[in-house]
Amino acid sequence: MVLNYIWIAFFLLAAVCAIVQCFMGNTTVFGDIIGSTFDNAKTAFEISLGLTGVLSLWMGVMKIGERGGAVNALSRMLSPLFTRLFPEIPQGHPATGHIFMNVAANMLGLDNAATPLGLKAMESMQELNTKKDTASNPMIMFLVLNTSGLTIIPVSIMVYRAQMGAAQPTDIFVPILLATTVATLAGIIIVSIYQHINLFKPVLLAALGGLCALVAGVIWGFSKLDKETMDMVSGMVANIILFAIILSFIITGLCKKINVYEAFIEGAKDGFTTAVRVIPYLVAILVAIGVFRASGGMDLLIGGINCLVELCGGNTDFVAALPTAIMKPLSGSGARGMMVDTMTTYGADSFAGRLSCIFQGSTDTTFYILAVYFGSVGIKNTRHAVTCGLLADIAGVIAAIAIAYMFFGD
Numbered sequence: 001m002v003l004n005y006i007w008i009a010f011f012l013l014a015a016v017c018a019i020v021q022c023f024m025g026n027t028t029v030f031g032d033i034i035g036s037t038f039d040n041a042k043t044a045f046e047i048s049l050g051l052t053g054v055l056s057l058w059m060g061v062m063k064i065g066e067r068g069g070a071v072n073a074l075s076r077m078l079s080p081l082f083t084r085l086f087p088e089i090p091q092g093h094p095a096t097g098h099i100f101m102n103v104a105a106n107m108l109g110l111d112n113a114a115t116p117l118g119l120k121a122m123e124s125m126q127e128l129n130t131k132k133d134t135a136s137n138p139m140i141m142f143l144v145l146n147t148s149g150l151t152i153i154p155v156s157i158m159v160y161r162a163q164m165g166a167a168q169p170t171d172i173f174v175p176i177l178l179a180t181t182v183a184t185l186a187g188i189i190i191v192s193i194y195q196h197i198n199l200f201k202p203v204l205l206a207a208l209g210g211l212c213a214l215v216a217g218v219i220w221g222f223s224k225l226d227k228e229t230m231d232m233v234s235g236m237v238a239n240i241i242l243f244a245i246i247l248s249f250i251i252t253g254l255c256k257k258i259n260v261y262e263a264f265i266e267g268a269k270d271g272f273t274t275a276v277r278v279i280p281y282l283v284a285i286l287v288a289i290g291v292f293r294a295s296g297g298m299d300l301l302i303g304g305i306n307c308l309v310e311l312c313g314g315n316t317d318f319v320a321a322l323p324t325a326i327m328k329p330l331s332g333s334g335a336r337g338m339m340v341d342t343m344t345t346y347g348a349d350s351f352a353g354r355l356s357c358i359f360q361g362s363t364d365t366t367f368y369i370l371a372v373y374f375g376s377v378g379i380k381n382t383r384h385a386v387t388c389g390l391l392a393d394i395a396g397v398i399a400a401i402a403i404a405y406m407f408f409g410d
Contacts, residue, residue: 003363006367006386010288016185021296032294044282048275051115055271055315056117058365061246062101063267064260066094068253073097081207085188086138087197088128095124099142101245104149106364118146118369119274119376126273126377133382140388141191142372146328147389148187148396149181154361160340161357164349175354175403176361181211183363185397191388274376281375285367288328298323317409318401320345320352325359325397329390331365336360355404 014033021029065074072094082089082144083094089095097123106114121142129136135143159251161169183193185208225233253260294297306319321342330337342356366389374382 007284007288013297014291016301017295017297018291020300022218031294033291036290036294037213037287040286043285047286048279048282050367051278052272052275052330055116055119055275056268057271059120059271059274060264060266061249062098062117062120063270064253064258064263065097065249065252067248067258067263068182068256068260070097070249070252076103080203084204085192085197086141086203088136088186088256089125090128091136093124093128095121095128095138098124099145102142103145103150104241106146107147109265114146115372116271118142118373119170121276122373126379129339130380133378135379135383135385137195139374139379139387140383141188141195142189143385144187144191144388144392145184146373147370148180148184148392149363150184157339157357157361160336161343161348164340164343164348164353166343166347166353171407172354172361175358175407177359179362179396179400183392185211187388187392187394190391191384194388197408231288278372281371282368285371289367293327298326301326315405317351318355318404321355321359324356327402328359328363329393330368332365332368335365351404351408352406353398358400359397362400363393366390366393 018029018033053348057410064070072092082099083091086096086099098117101118102114103123122139125136125138125142126132129139146222154173157172157176159173167214188197188208191197250260253263302319302322305322309319322339324335324342327338339356339360343350343353346352349356366386370382370385370389374385
């Protein structure tokens with residue numbers, strides 16, 4: 001129901017903005033809007049097509065892990081923590097292992113691996129869901145963990161900064177790590193309040209404290225490395241972990257004497273089916289976003305915010321980077337384009353250029369994740385998922401602004 005209102009709102013706002021633009025003399029705006037609908041529908045299909053191979057690969061690997069018992073073993077190891085964050089998932093259920101694998105892939109910035117693992121986790125949780133068209137509490141907690149976008153190694157953003165001529169491309173590493181941690185912790189707390197989860201249990205306190213300690217350790221370790229070494233180490237670690245997962249699942253399957261090849265093929269077929277099932281949901285959300293962008297609604301929104309901040313006597317340096325923050329919950333590629341545009345316009349080492357990079361790394365694409373993950377299992381009633389996801393995004397944005405002023409403000 002929430003997605004229905006949001007989808008309609010995009011089109012209504014786009015219509016209003018387009019009419020205003022026509023009166024202001026922009027006679028091509030409706031042509032831009034129609035062109036955007038075709039372009040974004042094509043993009044949605046291409047994204048789904050691109051997901052097919054990756055989904056087939058990782059769902060095949062996960063099927064080997066299920067048959068061989070690796071996923072169940074991982075679930076038992078994590079059950080003390082996840083039974084408290086996801087109290088409705090039975091102890092030792094495979095969904096726990098799938099959730100952990102997805103979260104781990106996100107933390108390493110492995111988007112291609114995280115999406116299929118996340119879809120597999122959603123399918124596992126859907127098996128436990130008594131109302132098949134309504135998001136369950138575990139699904140919502142899982143979605144918010146994804147939308148808060150905890151990423152320890154934002155390699156791609158540092159690469160973009162290097163390409164745009166930044167003097168020190170890695171200078172946004174620590175600010176991004178701090179902002180994304182705030183967003184993740186805020187998301188967990190917000191969902192816990194909605195779902196009446198007690199966060200003061202010793203296991204949860206230890207886990208959250210451990211997360212903070214891990215982040216501090218990563219900050220300390222990477223602060224000792226130069227850019228080239230950091231890129232090499234982060235890429236090598238990510239690849240080693242991925243290959244180790246695949247290899248360990250295969251070895252576990254061999255030890256259990258299962259037909260590893262047949263298990264992989266069975267899982268890969270599910271991956272293909274899931275990729276096809278996602279296409280309508282992606283088309284719907286990306287076309288709506290594209291229409292709003294082409295109508296000039298985003299420009300009007302930023303201009304209004306700038307005027308409001310000036311009237312309040314505030315510093316407007318951060319406003320130039322806001323398009324990235326506003327676009328990020330809607331479209332990952334759109335936010336990436338906004339980030340590059342901001343660095344091109346103001347300079348990679350400008351305050352706005354750096355802040356746009358922190359925005360890009362502090363949260364994830366809420367509506368994309370919601371459309372893909374919920375769409376893959378046929379969820380229509382999202383309950384409080386959108387509210388919690390957006391509140392976590394807002395926490396990340398506020399933290400990013402504060403941290404940017406702390407590190408890069410005059």
